[in-house]
Amino acid sequence: MTQTNGAIADFPANTDGHSMLDISNLNVYYGESHILRNVDMSIEPGKMVCLIGRNGVGKTTLMKTIMGLLVPRSGSIRLQGKELRGLPPDRRAKLGIGYVPQGREVIPRLTIKENLLLGLEALPKGAAKAKEIPEDIFELFPVLKTMLNRMGGDLSGGQQQQLAIARAIMGRPRLLVLDEPTEGIQPSIILEIEAAVKKIVRETGISVLLVEQHLHFVRQADWYYAMQKGSIVASGATSGLSKDVIQEFLAV
Amino acid sequence: MTPILESLFGGLSIASVLLLAALGLAIIFGLMGVINMAHGEFMMLGAYTTFVVQNALKKTPLSDIYILFALIAAFIVTALLGLILERGVVRYLYGRPLETLLATWGVSLILQQFIRSVSWQLMLGIAIFSALFFGALWFAGKRLDFERIRSWLIAIAIPISAAIAWFVCDILAKIYKLPFTKPWFGTQGVDVTAPRWLRGGLPIVEGYQLPYTRLFIIFLTVVCIAGIYWFLNNTPWGLRIRAVTQNRNMSACLGIPTQKVDALTFAIGSGLAGIAGCAVSLLGSVSSNIGQQYIVDTFMVVVVGGVGKLVGSIVAAISIGLLNYVVASNALKPLISFSPQLTAIADFFASGPMAKVVVFALIVLFLQIRPAGLFPQKGRTVDA
Numbered sequence: 001m002t003q004t005n006g007a008i009a010d011f012p013a014n015t016d017g018h019s020m021l022d023i024s025n026l027n028v029y030y031g032e033s034h035i036l037r038n039v040d041m042s043i044e045p046g047k048m049v050c051l052i053g054r055n056g057v058g059k060t061t062l063m064k065t066i067m068g069l070l071v072p073r074s075g076s077i078r079l080q081g082k083e084l085r086g087l088p089p090d091r092r093a094k095l096g097i098g099y100v101p102q103g104r105e106v107i108p109r110l111t112i113k114e115n116l117l118l119g120l121e122a123l124p125k126g127a128a129k130a131k132e133i134p135e136d137i138f139e140l141f142p143v144l145k146t147m148l149n150r151m152g153g154d155l156s157g158g159q160q161q162q163l164a165i166a167r168a169i170m171g172r173p174r175l176l177v178l179d180e181p182t183e184g185i186q187p188s189i190i191l192e193i194e195a196a197v198k199k200i201v202r203e204t205g206i207s208v209l210l211v212e213q214h215l216h217f218v219r220q221a222d223w224y225y226a227m228q229k230g231s232i233v234a235s236g237a238t239s240g241l242s243k244d245v246i247q248e249f250l251a252v
Numbered sequence: 253m254t255p256i257l258e259s260l261f262g263g264l265s266i267a268s269v270l271l272l273a274a275l276g277l278a279i280i281f282g283l284m285g286v287i288n289m290a291h292g293e294f295m296m297l298g299a300y301t302t303f304v305v306q307n308a309l310k311k312t313p314l315s316d317i318y319i320l321f322a323l324i325a326a327f328i329v330t331a332l333l334g335l336i337l338e339r340g341v342v343r344y345l346y347g348r349p350l351e352t353l354l355a356t357w358g359v360s361l362i363l364q365q366f367i368r369s370v371s372w373q374l375m376l377g378i379a380i381f382s383a384l385f386f387g388a389l390w391f392a393g394k395r396l397d398f399e400r401i402r403s404w405l406i407a408i409a410i411p412i413s414a415a416i417a418w419f420v421c422d423i424l425a426k427i428y429k430l431p432f433t434k435p436w437f438g439t440q441g442v443d444v445t446a447p448r449w450l451r452g453g454l455p456i457v458e459g460y461q462l463p464y465t466r467l468f469i470i471f472l473t474v475v476c477i478a479g480i481y482w483f484l485n486n487t488p489w490g491l492r493i494r495a496v497t498q499n500r501n502m503s504a505c506l507g508i509p510t511q512k513v514d515a516l517t518f519a520i521g522s523g524l525a526g527i528a529g530c531a532v533s534l535l536g537s538v539s540s541n542i543g544q545q546y547i548v549d550t551f552m553v554v555v556v557g558g559v560g561k562l563v564g565s566i567v568a569a570i571s572i573g574l575l576n577y578v579v580a581s582n583a584l585k586p587l588i589s590f591s592p593q594l595t596a597i598a599d600f601f602a603s604g605p606m607a608k609v610v611v612f613a614l615i616v617l618f619l620q621i622r623p624a625g626l627f628p629q630k631g632r633t634v635d636a
Contacts, residue, residue, distance in 0.1 A: 067505050068504075093506055105501075123507075
């Protein structure tokens with residue numbers, strides 16, 4: 001993989017005029033219970049969008065639906081204009097969605113190196129010939145370099161979170177989906193993760209969809225959507241995120 | 253010393269057969285949670301493949317090393333059949349263990365009867381039917397309204413293809429008579445003779461020699477286990493298989509094609525059954541129900557070993573094999589000869605079937621104490 005002093009290379013360019021992600025009129029059910037109701041959302045290229053809302057309003061359900069782990073009953077999800085409905089998760093990953101799920105889901109009995117190499121699966125065939133981990137990953141998360149041969153399940157929560165983000169970045173996604181990356185992690189690591197995500201956005205120009213409860217992190221985003229009982233009830237620039245809105249939608 | 257050495261090698265040779273047979277099952281069960289009841293029948297097909305290869309190479313210079321070709325052929329034949337079974341049946345039943353169990357059991361019965369009655373007539377009939385039926389589907393698939401007419405097309409194509417196939421075979425049977433209709437193997441068992449260099453045995457101790465065929469099977473088992481370990485730990489597909497085994501959803505989200513991983517794993521597991529079948533064909537007569545003799549034992553190995561850990565299967569196979577041999581051969585008799593009561597009990601259980609009773613009783617007891625097997629998955633990652 002080519003490398004230009006520190007900058008993250010090889011990310012797909014966003015030049016075709018579509019929104020990165022377009023969700024319209026999405027309805028998702030668990031059995032007969034209606035979880036997501038007519039959700040609309042749009043993410044512009046190179047922007048960081050934050051989805052806020054209290055526990056149990058359907059944020060993770062939305063992330064899983066975007067990834068293809070849940071099947072919506074109606075509505076559409078388009079990635080740069082391409083309809084994702086009916087595609088299995090592995091095809092969506094190959095189209096350029098990098099997913100960091102809630103609870104991180106590092107593969108426990110694989111080494112850190114193997115976990116990272118799994119990130120290469122999202123690259124098109126032949127692009128991942130060299131089974132090496134590019135330096136930019138270690139620049140983002142230096143801690144990983146020192147423990148490549150340890151098992152994923154033996155890491156602390158914060159390290160697992162860094163590994164999960166690094167793994168998603170290995171696949172050079174266009175859209176990075178982060179589901180509560182700071183949940184249950186000690187404050188110093190939260191700042192590291194925040195800095196890394198900001199650096200990724202700045203240097204690669206990819207879009208980020210973030211689900212977050214941590215106010216400081218929320219403020220780093222360009223745009224927010226607020227969710228309540230499965231619907232989007234408010235949205236706007238995060239600079240205009242007032243105390244009232246925060247009181248209402250963040251579990252602080 | 254003699255009885256101990258003897259039971260060690262005797263037990264090892266039973267264990268290696270068990271392990272070879274259980275290896276494929278353990279991999280499939282570990283990855284997909286699917287219990288393949290047709291696993292024993294894949295072994296049976298591997299054994300018959302060995303018989304066919306042996307006869308094909310009989311009068312050629314290769315007849316001395318036919319077993320090597322038979323191993324490869326058995327692996328390929330059963331791996332392909334496993335692939336067809338996974339793509340055609342099992343993949344529609346993921347997450348429904350009971351249905352999978354019944355479906356694969358049905359397949360095992362079909363395979364048994366197939367081996368008994370397969371003849372040129374039957375093969376030709378199946379070939380004609382498949383060509384007509386799938387040809388019709390392929391041809392109609394090019395039409396735009398295919399989805400709409402699909403169900404009635406299938407309803408019509410099946411009887412027509414079957415009728416044509418039946419009719420053609422019936423006419424050919426009347427023309428060519430017996431050579432065409434005679435079953436290839438029939439209901440009688442067939443015999444595989446070991447190549448010359450595998451006859452005889454290695455004298456271990458006075459009065460006991462380990463047959464070379466048994467040694468060969470032990471060697472084969474070691475090679476297969478080493479091969480599987482190498483494949484799982486050093487190849488890209490091995491990495492994918494390990495990832496999917498541990499976390500299917502996340503693996504899919506990373507871009508791993510889980511359906512291909514499933515198909516590949518099923519094919520490899522079935523191929524290992526073929527190799528096991530090739531091995532057991534050296535031990536005795538091969539018949540259509542040979543698979544049933546092994547399937548229960550192999551399940552025991554997988555269950556006792558614990559799901560998802562190959563090392564568990566290895567330890568379980570060796571323990572069960574040793575126990576089985578020791579009880580059946582009454583090898584410990586000299587050690588307990590001080591007590592007439594114990595000797596009487598040991599004598600009572602000293603036969604193949606009774607040894608099995610003892611082994612199964614102990615397995616039942618063992619599973620009461622450790623329901624998850626010898627090497628259960630530990631820690632908070634179990635549910636993930």
